[in-house]
Amino acid sequence: MNNYELNRRYVISELLKNRKDNLVINGLGGTCWDVASLGDNKLNFYVWGGMGNASMIGLGLALSQPNKKIIVVTGDGEMLMGLGSLVTIAVKKPKNLAIVVFDNELYGETGNQKTHTAYGVDLSEIAMGSGIKNSKILQSKTDLKILSEDINQINELSFTQIKINNELGETVLPIREGPYIKSRFRETLLGKEALLE
Amino acid sequence: MKKSINKNIANWSYDIYQVLSQNNAKQIAYVPDAGHKELIEYCENNKSMKMVSLTSEEEGLGLLAGAWLGGEKGVLLMQSSGVGNCINAIASITRACDFPLLMLITMRGEWNEFNPWQVPMGQATEKVLEALNVVTTRCNKIEEISDAVSAMLGLAYKSNCISAVLLSQRLIGAKSFKE
Numbered sequence: 001m002n003n004y005e006l007n008r009r010y011v012i013s014e015l016l017k018n019r020k021d022n023l024v025i026n027g028l029g030g031t032c033w034d035v036a037s038l039g040d041n042k043l044n045f046y047v048w049g050g051m052g053n054a055s056m057i058g059l060g061l062a063l064s065q066p067n068k069k070i071i072v073v074t075g076d077g078e079m080l081m082g083l084g085s086l087v088t089i090a091v092k093k094p095k096n097l098a099i100v101v102f103d104n105e106l107y108g109e110t111g112n113q114k115t116h117t118a119y120g121v122d123l124s125e126i127a128m129g130s131g132i133k134n135s136k137i138l139q140s141k142t143d144l145k146i147l148s149e150d151i152n153q154i155n156e157l158s159f160t161q162i163k164i165n166n167e168l169g170e171t172v173l174p175i176r177e178g179p180y181i182k183s184r185f186r187e188t189l190l191g192k193e194a195l196l197e
Numbered sequence: 198m199k200k201s202i203n204k205n206i207a208n209w210s211y212d213i214y215q216v217l218s219q220n221n222a223k224q225i226a227y228v229p230d231a232g233h234k235e236l237i238e239y240c241e242n243n244k245s246m247k248m249v250s251l252t253s254e255e256e257g258l259g260l261l262a263g264a265w266l267g268g269e270k271g272v273l274l275m276q277s278s279g280v281g282n283c284i285n286a287i288a289s290i291t292r293a294c295d296f297p298l299l300m301l302i303t304m305r306g307e308w309n310e311f312n313p314w315q316v317p318m319g320q321a322t323e324k325v326l327e328a329l330n331v332v333t334t335r336c337n338k339i340e341e342i343s344d345a346v347s348a349m350l351g352l353a354y355k356s357n358c359i360s361a362v363l364l365s366q367r368l369i370g371a372k373s374f375k376e
Contacts, residue, residue: 025263045266049289053259057290060263060271063224063247068267084252085259092249178294179357182266190268197354 002118002165004139008034008102009169011162012073014148015100019071022152023061023189027054027074029109031102035073036174042188046174046181052081055089055099062094065189069096069152076103076117076161083126086159090131093157099127100151101161112166127159139163209368210235212343213301214243217272220350222299223247224264224271226257232303232369233274254279258286262296270354273300277322277363278315287329287359297353300331300361301346308366311374319366326361335363 012034016024025045026035032046045061047054058072079101089097105118117123127135134156138144147160175181186194213236217225225240226249227233240246251257257273264271275283280302291298305312306319326333332352336342342364349360 047290049293050259050286051289053255053262053286053290056256056259057263057266059249060224060260060265060269061267062263063249064264064267064269082256082259085256087252088249088256092247182294182296185266186268189266194268 002105002163004163004165005141006139006144006162006164007167007169008104008164009037011102011144011164013038014144015073015151016071017148018152020152022069022071023065025054025058025061025070025072027051027072027078029075029078030104030168031073031075031078032174033172034102034169037169037172040174042184044174045185046176048176048178051078053085054078055082055085058097058099059085059089059092059094062097063092066094066096068189070094070098071151072097072099074099074101075108076101076105076123077107077115079123080116080121086127086130086132089157090127093131095155095157098151098154098158099160101159102164103161104164104166106166108166108168122161124159124161127161132157132159134158135160137161137163209339209342211239213346214239216343216346216350218243218246220347220354221270222272222350223269224249224261225274226251226260226271227274228254228276228279230274230276230303231372232276232364233301236274236301254282255286258283258290258298261298262290262294265296270297270350271299272350273298275300276303277305278318280322280325281318284325284329287331291359292329295357296359297357298359299346299350299353300359301364302361303364303369304366305372306366309371310366311371323363330359332358332360333363334361335365337365337367339368
């Protein structure tokens with residue numbers, strides 16, 4: 001049990017309320033339901049599997065779309081499985097990529113086992129040590145407000161670890177057919193001609 | 198002997214580079230292998246190609262999925278042991294969403310291999326790819342490579358397949374630990 005101030009559904013609504021046409025990628029599990037809880041959006045790429053790779057999808061998208069902002073929202077467990085990707089991303093330093101980790105210190109989908117962050121592993125320090133200079137950890141409404149104003153506009157690679165409590169919201173499941181999610185996203189972002197290549 | 202092997206690699210590496218360049222492959226993801234050394238250098242010298250050095254091969258599946266979401270083609274370069282690191286990501290991202298993917302895999306653990314620790318994964322590589330429904334073609338001769346890469350890239354990006362070109366150890370030459 002943790003007693004952090006922030007609730008995940010409050011965080012997601014603050015984080016994405018000014019997203020406009022920014023592109024959003026979630027990690028599997030809790031952050032997928034969080035993104036879906038705000039309503040469907042064709043510029044969401046809902047990841048339902050491939051644990052550990054959400055941030056890398058963000059990197060590939062950021063490199064191919066340098067004029068779009070990409071926001072990856074994932075969980076502590078998902079990020080821990082892909083720690084190497086922080087190093088890879090730090091080397092490329094795409095200015096248009098923001099990685100946000102919802103850290104409840106738990107594997108929420110599998111019975112609330114503690115993750116490594118429950119024992120003091122600091123993901124933001126790992127990101128900083130990897131070379132992502134704009135790396136921070138936050139846990140207050142005040143800091144979240146600043147983040148939600150910054151994240152949709154800053155022109156710098158960033159990593160933010162947000163400590164959240166373990167209150168769950170309603171499980172909101174988005175569409176889950178991978179090829180459809182992919183093609184819908186591409187058509188919306190790239191236009192119909194992308195499907196005719 | 199060593200020089201002549203490298204000259205061969207340089208020649209077919211340039212053939213692969215040309216296929217990638219002509220087909221507009223933009224994101225070149227790799228975990229280095231000696232067999233890919235020259236190809237990586239050719240790509241590095243092309244400023245329109247984005248080189249992404251991975252800490253582990255499985256990162257390449259997420260990267261190239263994201264690249265395609267944004268409209269860019271790419272390729273994943275690795276040696277056969279890297280296939281083992283990729284299994285879940287190939288299945289759970291690339292296959293689950295029918296993303297196109299081309300992998301160029303240099304083989305270890307087969308032709309006159311000196312290091313027994315390389316053999317189990319090398320021998321399992323084709324079976325693992327088959328289990329994942331990856332369309333695989335093997336090149337044993339230099340003159341096959343250019344067409345094979347072109348055809349597998351076409352299959353991937355025209356027909357949303359996962360394809361792989363296996364560059365055999367016979368072609369590359371077994372790694373020497375004594376030179």
